[in-house]
Amino acid sequence: MRLNPLCCLLCAVLVSATIRAQEIRHQPLILTRGGTPEQPAVFDGKGLIIDLGIDITARDWLRDGDVWTSRGPLPGHPPIEDTQRAGLFIDEVPIIILRDRVAEKRSGEAKTILYVARKELQPGQMGWAADGSLYFRWPAGKTPGAARIFQPPPRMVSGVVIACSYLTVRNVTAIHAANDGFNIHGHRVGIRLENVKAFTNGDEGISAHETVQMEVVDSEIAWNGSSAGGVADVNDSVTTYTNCELHHNRNAAFYFDGRSHRVTNCRIHHQAKDIVVRAKDVVVEQSGNVWRKDE
Secondary structure (H helix, E strand, C coil): CCCCHHHHHHHHHHHHCCCCCCCEECCCEEECCCCCCCCCEEEEEEEEEEECCEECCCCCCEEECCEEEEEEEECCECCCCCCCCEEEEECCEEEEECECHHHHHHHCCCCCCCECCHHHCCCCEEEECCCCEEEEECCCCCCECCECEEECCCCCCCCEEECCCCEEEEEEEEECCCCCCEEECCCCCCEEEECCEEECCCCCCEEECCCCEEEEECCEEECCCCCCEEEEEECCCEEEEECCEEECCCCEEEEEECCEEEEECCEEECCCEEEEECCCCCEEEEECCEEECCC
């Protein structure tokens, strides 16, 4: 991701400033100032919430039972080709983008993007009409008028981006990002997340890429919309998760396709799968974990 200089300046200010307890901000947090192996930098959010959701509940929706359609395209939210992530949130629940692969193939036109018709949607699924209107079927357990509808921010924006090494981030919640809640790319070492929460993001709650080395402790990852899982650590990443809770993420709690990973004393519940290992040469160590598919 290309870092905006203004964002970098803002981050420097954030690191040095006193954070008010339970502060809610509606801009991504991009952290670019790390420390050293002997003295890692610390960013303590003191309950800081990064919420990138756009509340669109009050829009003039076309309503056909539990299928709702926007009147024309939603500003900043054109059709999304990528079905790996969610394209909408109803309260904490990610709404899944569903393409009609059969109809796309039948069209005979390369790169044709077609979505499942309104009437064929299952609860918690969505698509776009030819005119760009967004439509969705309400998820089970959510009642129109009692729940709020959130649109993710434009483009593939993550809630917290870590772009440095030797940094401890604690007491921060990332919610309603279009991409990951906590996103780490590049050669970043000495990364530690403590008591963070990654809720209801379009892709993963936490995702380490390339040669990231990271440990996560005492954290909660839930209701994230990636088809991989609540956590997805890939490429040559080396990660550990200790005393974490993962639940209600799409598909698996953990998806590992990096170099090596350790999961210790984690509580996993309301997940289709606990840990998915992508390749045979990925090393995953587990101990003391508790997984209950439903609880």
